[in-house]
Amino acid sequence: MSAPPLVPPLKCQGIKTKLVEEIRRLAQMQNFERWVEPFCGSCVVPLNVQPKRALLCDSNVHIIRLYQEIQQGKLTPAIVKAFLTDEGEKLRTTGEDYYYTVRERFNSSPSSLDFLFLNRSCFNGVMRFNRYGKFNVPYGHKPERFAQAYVTKIVNQVRRIGEVLATHDWTFVAQDFRKTLADAKAGDLIYADPPYAGRHVDYFNSWSEADEMELASLLKALPCEFILSTWHSNEFRTNTLIERNWSDSRFHLLTREHFYHVGSTEDLRHPMIEALITSFPVAAVQRESMEAEQFAFFEQPTREYSVGRATARLPTR
Numbered sequence: 618m619s620a621p622p623l624v625p626p627l628k629c630q631g632i633k634t635k636l637v638e639e640i641r642r643l644a645q646m647q648n649f650e651r652w653v654e655p656f657c658g659s660c661v662v663p664l665n666v667q668p669k670r671a672l673l674c675d676s677n678v679h680i681i682r683l684y685q686e687i688q689q690g691k692l693t694p695a696i697v698k699a700f701l702t703d704e705g706e707k708l709r710t711t712g713e714d715y716y717y718t719v720r721e722r723f724n725s726s727p728s729s730l731d732f733l734f735l736n737r738s739c740f741n742g743v744m745r746f747n748r749y750g751k752f753n754v755p756y757g758h759k760p761e762r763f764a765q766a767y768v769t770k771i772v773n774q775v776r777r778i779g780e781v782l783a784t785h786d787w788t789f790v791a792q793d794f795r796k797t798l799a800d801a802k803a804g805d806l807i808y809a810d811p812p813y814a815g816r817h818v819d820y821f822n823s824w825s826e827a828d829e830m831e832l833a834s835l836l837k838a839l840p841c842e843f844i845l846s847t848w849h850s851n852e853f854r855t856n857t858l859i860e861r862n863w864s865d866s867r868f869h870l871l872t873r874e875h876f877y878h879v880g881s882t883e884d885l886r887h888p889m890i891e892a893l894i895t896s897f898p899v900a901a902v903q904r905e906s907m908e909a910e911q912f913a914f915f916e917q918p919t920r921e922y923s924v925g926r927a928t929a930r931l932p933t934r
Contacts, residue, residue: 622634622635622637622638622661622665623661623664623665623777623778624661624774625659625660625661625664625774625778626683626697626733626771626774626775626778627658627659627660627680627683627733627736627744628659628736628737628742628744629658629659629742629744630742630743630744630745633661633662633810633846634661636846636873636891636893637661637662637665637666638665639871639873639893640662640665640666640808640844640846640893641665641666643844643871643893643895643899644666644668644806644808644844646897646899647806647842647897649668649804649805649806649841649842650670650804650805651668651670651671651672651804651805651806652666652668652670652671652672652805652806652808653671653672653673653674653797653800653801653805653806653807653808654671654672654673654674654675654797654807654808654809654810655674655675655794655797655798655807655809655811656674656675656794656809656810656811656812657673657674657675657680657681657789658675658677658680658810659680660673660680660684660778662808662810663787664777664778664781666808667781667785668785668806669785669786670785670786670787671785671786671787671788672787672788672790672797672800673787673788673789673790674789674790674791674792674794674796674797675791676791676792676793676794677744677746677791678727678791679727679729679732681789681790681791682727682729682732682791683729683732683733684778684782684789685789686729687775687778687779687782688779688782688787688789692729692730692775693775693779694772694773694775694776694779696730697730697733697771697772697775698768698769698772700730700734701733701734701737701763701768701771701772702763702765702768704719704734704763705762705763705764705768706763708738708760708762708763709760709761709763712760713756713758713760716735716738716739716756716757717756719731719734719735720735720752723735723752724751724752732752733771735752735754737762737763737767737771738756738757738759738762738763739754739755739756739757740754740755740756740757740758741757742757794809794811794832794835795831795835798835798836798839801839801840801841802840802841803840803841804841805840805841806841806842806843806844807836807839807841807842807843807844808843808844808846809832809836809843809844809845809846810845810846811824811828811829811832811845811846811847812824813847813848813856826858829858829862830858830862833858833862833863836896839896842895842896842897843895843896844893844894844895845863845893845894845895846891846892846893847859847891847892847894848889848890848891848892849870849872849889849890849891849892850889850890851888851889851890852888856892859892859894863894867896868894868895868896869894869895869896869897869898869899870892870893870894871892871893871894871895871899872890872891872892872893873890873891873893874888874889874890874891
């Protein structure tokens with residue numbers, strides 16, 4: 618039975634907590650010298666894969682700053698605890714008005730502590746910025762958000778990633794994905810988790826179908842292997858870019874179904890078939906039935922692997 622995945626202190630729409638086991642297994646199939654992510658986001662994947670060396674990049678400067686400050690010892694568990702306790706009390710007594718005070722303060726003079734506060738008290742944990750780079754997510758309407766147990770949970774997440782950073786050679790860089798991929802070299806393993814074109818987009822600089830097509834071209838030209846995350850389908854539609862970009866038999870597809878918790882109510886949350894596309898062959902491995910029991914009732918274990926155009930279906934239970 619696998620241990621539960623480690624959870625980072627940041628929440629991001631589309632976070633890969635439920636997929637890290639598959640991603641880790643794919644990474645273990647490869648001998649690589651450096652793990653590279655052009656869209657590191659919450660950093661849940663490297664936190665669980667834990668490569669010895671990593672280049673972790675994102676265009677969102679606030680994400681990169683936060684992890685750099687944890688790595689440098691500027692943002693410690695004690696500092697986070699004191700800040701969230703104090704600010705949480707102001708939120709509890711003042712409510713919505715105080716949330717917008719912090720949001721305005723952050724947009725005028727960004728700080729990692731305010732970023733963490735907003736990320737954990739905004740609506741549904743969405744991370745979204747307007748065209749001017751200003752955080753614009755509304756209040757989550759939970760004045761009791763920073764209760765002692767919740768603060769302790771966040772503090773422990775900061776402590777854990779700080780421990781990992783202290784023992785691993787990881788570099789955080791705020792830059793465009795094109796620059797990151799241009800720096801890739803033989804011996805790297807690229808994990809690309811771009812915003813999902815045609816889905817909810819919360820990327821710091823937005824994301825379009827043209828970006829998706831350019832990313833595909835850059836991945837195909839890499840001097841090293843890669844793993845790409847994208848969406849495959851849901852009950853309403855299918856991602857046509859998969860067929861357009863990845864139908865070549867050189868590439869291999871693995872799929873898994875789960876929920877994204879981004880709807881405002883349960884009836885607006887629908888299952889999504891996720892896709893992991895690799896530049897190297899993958900083997901279909903069925904989970905042990907006991908391990909499958911660990912999934913929440915609304916999640917299904919991996920039930921379909923596609924290699925090239927051939928598909929092998931696995932029993933779910």
